[in-house]
Each structure stands twice: as C-alpha cells, then as structure tokens.
Amino acid sequence: MEWEVVIGLETHAQLQTKTKIFSGASTAFGAEPNTQACEVSIALPGVLPVLNKEAVNCAIKFGLAVNAQITPRSVFARKNYFYPDLPKGYQISQYELPVVGKGAVTIQVPTVGKNPAYEKVVNITRAHLEEDAGKSVHGAVEGMSGIDLNRAGTPLLEIVTEPDMRSAAEAVAYAKKLHELVQWIGICDGNMQEGSFRCDVNVSVRPKGSDKLGTRREIKNLNSFKFMQQAIEFETRWQIETLEDGGTIQQATVLFNPDTGETRAMRSKEEANDYRYFPDPDLLPLEITEADKARVLAQMPELPEAMKSRFESEYNLTSYDAASLTSSLELANYFVATVKAGADAKPAANWVMGAVSAKLNAEEKAIAESPVTAGQLASLIKRIMDNTISNNAAKQVFEAMWNGEGEVDAIIEAKGLKQVSDSGAIEAIIDEVLAANAAMVEEFKAGKEKAFNALVGQAMKASKGKANPAQVNEMLKKKLGA
Amino acid sequence: MINSSLKTLSQMLAKKEVSSVELTQAFLNRIDAFNPEINAYVALDKDKTLAQAKAADVRIAAGNAEVLTGIPIAQKDIFCAKGWQTTCGSKMLANFVAPYDAHVITQFDAAGAVNLGKTNMDEFAMGSSNETSYFGGVKNPWDFTRVPGGSSGGSAAAVAARLCAAATGTDTGGSIRQPASLCGFTGLKPTYGVVSRYGMIAFASSLDQAGPMAKSAEDCALMMNVMAGFDERDSTSLNREKEDYTRDLNKPLNGLRVGLPKEFFAEGLDANVGKVIETAIAEYKKLGAEIVEISLPNTGLSIPVYYVLAPAEASSNLSRYDGVRYGHRAAEYTDLMDMYCKSRAEGFGAEVKRRILIGTYVLSAGYYDAYYLKAQQIRRLIAQDFEEAFKHCDVIMGPAAPSTAFKAGEKVDDPVAMYLQDIYTISTNLAGLPGMSLPAGFGTGEDGKALPVGLQIIGNYFDEARMLNVAHQYQQVTDWHTRMPELEVLKEVA
Numbered sequence: 001m002e003w004e005v006v007i008g009l010e011t012h013a014q015l016q017t018k019t020k021i022f023s024g025a026s027t028a029f030g031a032e033p034n035t036q037a038c039e040v041s042i043a044l045p046g047v048l049p050v051l052n053k054e055a056v057n058c059a060i061k062f063g064l065a066v067n068a069q070i071t072p073r074s075v076f077a078r079k080n081y082f083y084p085d086l087p088k089g090y091q092i093s094q095y096e097l098p099v100v101g102k103g104a105v106t107i108q109v110p111t112v113g114k115n116p117a118y119e120k121v122v123n124i125t126r127a128h129l130e131e132d133a134g135k136s137v138h139g140a141v142e143g144m145s146g147i148d149l150n151r152a153g154t155p156l157l158e159i160v161t162e163p164d165m166r167s168a169a170e171a172v173a174y175a176k177k178l179h180e181l182v183q184w185i186g187i188c189d190g191n192m193q194e195g196s197f198r199c200d201v202n203v204s205v206r207p208k209g210s211d212k213l214g215t216r217r218e219i220k221n222l223n224s225f226k227f228m229q230q231a232i233e234f235e236t237r238w239q240i241e242t243l244e245d246g247g248t249i250q251q252a253t254v255l256f257n258p259d260t261g262e263t264r265a266m267r268s269k270e271e272a273n274d275y276r277y278f279p280d281p282d283l284l285p286l287e288i289t290e291a292d293k294a295r296v297l298a299q300m301p302e303l304p305e306a307m308k309s310r311f312e313s314e315y316n317l318t319s320y321d322a323a324s325l326t327s328s329l330e331l332a333n334y335f336v337a338t339v340k341a342g343a344d345a346k347p348a349a350n351w352v353m354g355a356v357s358a359k360l361n362a363e364e365k366a367i368a369e370s371p372v373t374a375g376q377l378a379s380l381i382k383r384i385m386d387n388t389i390s391n392n393a394a395k396q397v398f399e400a401m402w403n404g405e406g407e408v409d410a411i412i413e414a415k416g417l418k419q420v421s422d423s424g425a426i427e428a429i430i431d432e433v434l435a436a437n438a439a440m441v442e443e444f445k446a447g448k449e450k451a452f453n454a455l456v457g458q459a460m461k462a463s464k465g466k467a468n469p470a471q472v473n474e475m476l477k478k479k480l481g482a
Numbered sequence: 483m484i485n486s487s488l489k490t491l492s493q494m495l496a497k498k499e500v501s502s503v504e505l506t507q508a509f510l511n512r513i514d515a516f517n518p519e520i521n522a523y524v525a526l527d528k529d530k531t532l533a534q535a536k537a538a539d540v541r542i543a544a545g546n547a548e549v550l551t552g553i554p555i556a557q558k559d560i561f562c563a564k565g566w567q568t569t570c571g572s573k574m575l576a577n578f579v580a581p582y583d584a585h586v587i588t589q590f591d592a593a594g595a596v597n598l599g600k601t602n603m604d605e606f607a608m609g610s611s612n613e614t615s616y617f618g619g620v621k622n623p624w625d626f627t628r629v630p631g632g633s634s635g636g637s638a639a640a641v642a643a644r645l646c647a648a649a650t651g652t653d654t655g656g657s658i659r660q661p662a663s664l665c666g667f668t669g670l671k672p673t674y675g676v677v678s679r680y681g682m683i684a685f686a687s688s689l690d691q692a693g694p695m696a697k698s699a700e701d702c703a704l705m706m707n708v709m710a711g712f713d714e715r716d717s718t719s720l721n722r723e724k725e726d727y728t729r730d731l732n733k734p735l736n737g738l739r740v741g742l743p744k745e746f747f748a749e750g751l752d753a754n755v756g757k758v759i760e761t762a763i764a765e766y767k768k769l770g771a772e773i774v775e776i777s778l779p780n781t782g783l784s785i786p787v788y789y790v791l792a793p794a795e796a797s798s799n800l801s802r803y804d805g806v807r808y809g810h811r812a813a814e815y816t817d818l819m820d821m822y823c824k825s826r827a828e829g830f831g832a833e834v835k836r837r838i839l840i841g842t843y844v845l846s847a848g849y850y851d852a853y854y855l856k857a858q859q860i861r862r863l864i865a866q867d868f869e870e871a872f873k874h875c876d877v878i879m880g881p882a883a884p885s886t887a888f889k890a891g892e893k894v895d896d897p898v899a900m901y902l903q904d905i906y907t908i909s910t911n912l913a914g915l916p917g918m919s920l921p922a923g924f925g926t927g928e929d930g931k932a933l934p935v936g937l938q939i940i941g942n943y944f945d946e947a948r949m950l951n952v953a954h955q956y957q958q959v960t961d962w963h964t965r966m967p968e969l970e971v972l973k974e975v976a
Contacts, residue, residue, distance in 0.1 A: 044562070045578070046584055048717065089800075089802050
C-alpha cells in the first residue's frame, strides 16, 4: 500500500517585548534564577495580571503578515493544571476566541532528489497569546528540584496550522518560512537554542487517496530544523511500519532523541489532563479595532510576499529568484543595496543567491557578517558590466575581496585581470589562432559547430583569459564568414 | 470618643484635643480588654500601629493632614499589607507575611490612617458566620453566643464593639452587608470595579469587591473617598474620575422612588426582620420617599448560580496554594503529587475544600456547558431584572439578611442553610451593583434578646453617593446607628 503522511505544526514564538505579558518584570534571557520574578511572576496571593499592549501589537503584526482575520474581541482563558513551574496553578492562554483567526503562508519547498522545487500554501488555523511557564532545575541542589521563575510570564504567540503538510520537507519549509517571517516583522528573535522559537509537530499517516485523518502523535519541543526533519522521517517510518505490521497508533506525545534519531512516547493522551478552561475573570476581553490594525500596519516593514511581487516587476526577476531573495529581510536589503549602488538587478540577484550565499553557508555566517559589502559587490558587478573583467576573473576578485585583500580595482590591477578589449590586439590574436589551427577551421567550414567553440577557447587561452569573450566571438565569426 | 464619628475624630485630631497616639492607644486598650473574648483581630502589631500613629501626629502638626489622617482603621486579613501577617483566615497562609501592599492598604497609608490590625474572617472569605476561620469563630458583640455573620466577621465585630474607628471588608456574596445587618452597623459594597482588587486575596474574582464597614453612612462616605479610585494594576478597575462620596449626603429625599422587590418579602424572611424593615420603609415615606412595588423574578436563582460561578473561579484562584513557593507545606511526603495532596489537604478547611470540589466539577469537560455556561446566562438575566427594576425606581430596599444573628454552631453542618443567609445580597454581586446595609432597629432572638436588623439599599451602577445620601438622611432622623452593645455586661456574664 502507498502511504501519505499528514503533518500540522504548533509553534511557540516568544515575543520580543521588554517586559512580561502580564507584569512589568523583564524578559531578558540568562539572568540569575528568580531575579526577574516579580510578585506577579511568583503568583503571590492577591496579585493580578495586566496585559502588555506590546504583546498585543506583536499578535496583530503576525495576523496582518499572514492575511488572517484578527478577532475584534478575543478572550483570555485559564488553562488549569498543577506543575511546580506553573506558579498560579493555571496558565493564562486563549481558548475559544484566539486573537488571530484563519490565515495562510506561502512556502517554497526546495528540490529534494528528483522532485523539483514548488510553491505551496499552508493554512494557519489560529494564533493565540499566552504566557510561558517557569523552569524546573534539577541537580543544582543535592536531592532537591529547583524552580526558576524568570521565564514565567514571558509572552508567547502559539501559531497553529491546518494539517496541510505532506512531507518532512514541506514541514521544514513551513517552519523555516515562519521562522523567517516572525523575525522579518520583528516580533521574535528566532533564537531556537534559547527556546525563543519552538515547534511541536503533529504527525499521522493514512493510505494515499484516503480523506480520513489517521491517529496523530505529537512530537514535542523540536529546537532545530535538522532535528525536525529527522524526527518526522523517523516518526513517519515508524507509524507506517507499525500499521503494516498490523498494529494501531495510539494518540500520544513523543520526544525526539537527537542521539539515536528516534522518537519515543512520553505520555499517552488518554491520561491527559482536563484543563478546565474558562474565561479569566481578571482580564477583560481584548478588543482590537480597525484603527488599532491600521496603526500597527503603519509600523510594519514591507512584507515578504509584497516585496517578492515588487522584485518581480521592478527588477524583472523570476518568481523563484524573487522568492529566494526575499527569504530573509537582511538578504533582501543586501540585494537592494547592491542594486542601488549601481549593479544591474539580474547579475546582482545571481551574485547574492550564488557566490555570496554559498560563502555565507560554507562559513555559517549571517548576511550582516559578510566581509563583502553590498557596495563592494556592486563595484565588482559594474566592472563586469563595463567589460573591465570577465565573469571568470570576477570570481577571483570576489574571492580576494572576501579574504580581505582590498577593493575591486586594486585587486584587478594587482592580479592583472583586466580583460583586453582593444580590437587590434584581439584581431592579431585571432589571426594567429586561425593560422595555427587550419584543421579546425576546415572542420568548421565542413559544418562542425563545435569547432567554433574550440577556436574561441584557443583565442582566450592565447590571451591568457584576458580577451573580452564577446569581442572574440564577434570577430571570429566575421573572419570565418559565419 | 470611641463612639464618635470619623468626622468628629478628625476634627478632634485637627484641634489637638487628642493625638493620634492617644486615640490609637484607646482602641488598643479596648482591643486588649475585649478581643480575647470576641476574637475579632487575628494579627496585632502595636509597635507598627503606634509608629503609624506617631507619624500621623507629625503630619497633623505639619498641617497637611487629610480627613482620615491619624484615625485607627481595622483591615480585613484578606488585604496584603507589607510586613504584616496576611492569612485570609486559613492555615494555608498562617505563616505568610505579605511582602507588598494591597491597593486599599496603600490608599489608607497615603491618607495617613493608622492600621490597627488584621481582622478575622471566614477562610478565604468562604462563609456567612466566620466559623470557617482557621483562627476560630468571632463572637457577635450583641450576644456572645451568636455569630457576627461573615465572611467579614472580624471587621464586623470590631466595628460593632468599637474596637476600631472603622474597618474594611470585602463582599463576594454579602460578606459586608450580612455581618453589617447581624452586628448593627453601616456597610457598603461598591459597584464592581470601583475599588481595586490588587493585593486583595481572590475568592471569586468577578464578584469580589472591597468596601467600608463603619458606624454611619457619613463614615462610609469618608472611607470610600480613600478606598475608591482607578488602579492600573487591576484590569477590572474602572477608569473614572475621582468623586467625593460625601457630596450628596444632605440632599432631601423628596420624590425619591424606593422599589420594594416582592421576592424580598416572601417566604424565608423572619417576621422579626420583616417588621423592622416595614417600620424603616414607613420612616422613608415620612422623609418624602415614594414606594414602588417591583419584581426581581430571578432572585431565587441567585444562590444556585452563585454556587456554580463563585466555586468555579475559587477552584482556579486557590490553585496557587500548592506548597511550592510559600504557605503551608506538609512536613513529610513521598513525591510531588503526595506533597500537593498532603499540603492542600492539611492547609484548607472543609468549606474551602467543598467549594474547590464544586468548582472543579462544574468546569470539568462534559459539565461546563450544563453548569458554568448556564449559570453565566442566568447571571445576565439577573442583571437584566435589575436593569428593568431601575426604570421604575431610584433605589431598591429590603432586608440585608433573612434573620437576626444565629447561634454559633447552629448552621455549620448545614451548608445550604448557611448559603441562604445571602439570599438578598448575592444577586447584587452577580449584577455588579452597589449595595449597603444600615441599622434599622432590633428584632428579638428566640431567647428574648434584642438583636440588630439591617436595612439593605441597592443602587444603580455608580450610584453610591445617592445611596449614602439615602442612608444618611435616615440616620439624621433615627439613632439605631449610634447604639452600642454593652460589652462590660456581656463580658461579666461570659
């Protein structure tokens, strides 16, 4: 039987606010335990929550970015359960009426094996505001568990998708897209190691063609895209094998072990808590007006989708190129700066997505850390455009600039890479080449097209690569009467 | 002096006829004399109290005193007060010393009032007789064999026995008004949202409201001037302009339309109490009021609705008492779950446990719609009843409690009988309306003893100034509010 995997994601994005969602305590990461836990954070008797407006702005930004319905009157609810790092014995979240309703994001799924790259729409079910819990610290004190409430009350936006993804590649492409988007609109720092962006993945399988969903298992707390890919692939195989062996899937929460590459059930959903959600009487319903949305929209950068369309029309780029360049705001800004500094858009796009991205990836650097600035890249591209150097020579110049050997023109000079565009000199070289390769000339005249390219190659070689290839081509055609 | 109005005490302090230290000491002496019997206070700290009195005297001398500067006030032990033991009447918090001040405490401190001590109360404000307190019951100053009402029983006894100049209370279903009725003084539960709940230990968040408990309507108005006001730390606090609650006290009552809900005078009301209320209504007619019969058809549903919603909120509000960070933790336990179970089993009393169980039940999957949601719907109907009624009248009057003070132990084993004590008060909490009780005379207990009866006045939203006016005018022509129990005699007998 052929199987289909069905995947949905729940992502917790920690919002970049200075203070907690329901109190004035700081949200900064890494402080000494319990130094950022005010009376509200530790849930003293009598304290009350007050909603942080900045967290609401973040939620509105996200809603606008995914073209979602923003709920005019959403409600905070209490999710009741006992846990030592949950100081109130309930988490303030949203349940029936989340702040962000249905929306969608378009993802680019890259080439995998023989499958070509494609675009896909992933539907967002909802996104809601809630507070994070604290942390249990084991082993700090012999025989005791410690509680650190610095993180308790940190604002989170939980973003839930429809079960729209059909492969690990799609799930990872969505997660990456979302990761980029929340940073793009400035609501989350995206730091996965510090837990600012955490994904839970719901995976189920079903016979291909079936429209019924299988029983899902939820992989919790994946903190890297690599692990997500591995975890989904393992989980999918495990579920298919289990079913093919005649077993059944029990709904469960599972954890991924990066050391073994396996997923394992943590607790069965049958034992799940009854969270006894009810509207929090300490908080009024959250009202968001059209004016609020307009005010937030005015503070937002151009969104990736809009920028992509603009790149296509303004710079005459392909949809794929425009999508790649707008995969992150920094990359897009770098590209625009390169064009503004005088480079043509098409070569600028090729260089940014090609040599620059390759180098950054190889050295695991962010675009902001690129040793070659947009201005330098533009100077290089201009030297190609004005025929000073060939594309091949340009690669050498780029390499040298990356290594900090100086500015474009100085490197061209130092390495003697300037190409020959003097028609007299080129004619002399061609005459020599034609005289020395009479056989090839005969072959060409007999109709062998390949011989022409070989003659161009000989001419370039004779010029030590410095001859302007376009000129060589043109003159050779003239001489051969082609 | 101990029976003087706040206004008189304030004038005496201003004229230096008495110092705050002297006044405070006078009340501390009375507390020493009578509190061991009455058990109105659960925490006293004479050093702190007298230090505040000294500071008040300095402020008075400097000429920047406010009306309540130097006046000794008792604080219900539900308000967190920095450095004070704050127990909420529970073993769970028996050793809890608050590290911060409730908004109400901050307001009294800013006004220069003196904190006399923390008063006894039903555990987590759950009760109508003060008998659920971990620190023992409180005696009704009119008859030591009887309860003072609850949950603000300690504050009630303190005001009635003149063990303070005035006190604070909180009212979730009648916890200011029912004890005011049973102990014979004036108490006001303001419109929900008028007094900040910050630092006031939560019982049922959507119903809890703090208010004054004092000898007269005028005293309550002066207390309200300090307690009321917007506080950004409470999201349900209403952002309204500061008002002077004394502004309308002296308005004549000509043409005042008084609504009498027929449901408040039906079965369940003691004839004893009914007679006093009728006499009081007659007095209002003399003052120029016009009587209108009205109906609040859903009154009978208020108790069942309340005993779904209040426990639901309480079951969640009390989850924080888990033994992890503060409060009672069992001495021995095997694991985390055992620690939770033992700490909560030991730390909470029976009534609190009963309400946590009810609340947990009504919020559970499968029951939520039938109980919690249904109760919320009826709550809206109850509010609509009042909305309709106030089209025909300016204030509503009736009894505050169905009977005079009952005997200690009489209802402890019958929760439903106890819950019925709040039949006339609970609906105003559900609607968020202001309500007050003022002394209107005495009924006779089954043993022939005279026991106070309170008249309840219910106003429209934010109509506290008018209600205080209506009560004050009555207190200008009657003297029930000046009557004091004869403590010395009672003490002798006891």
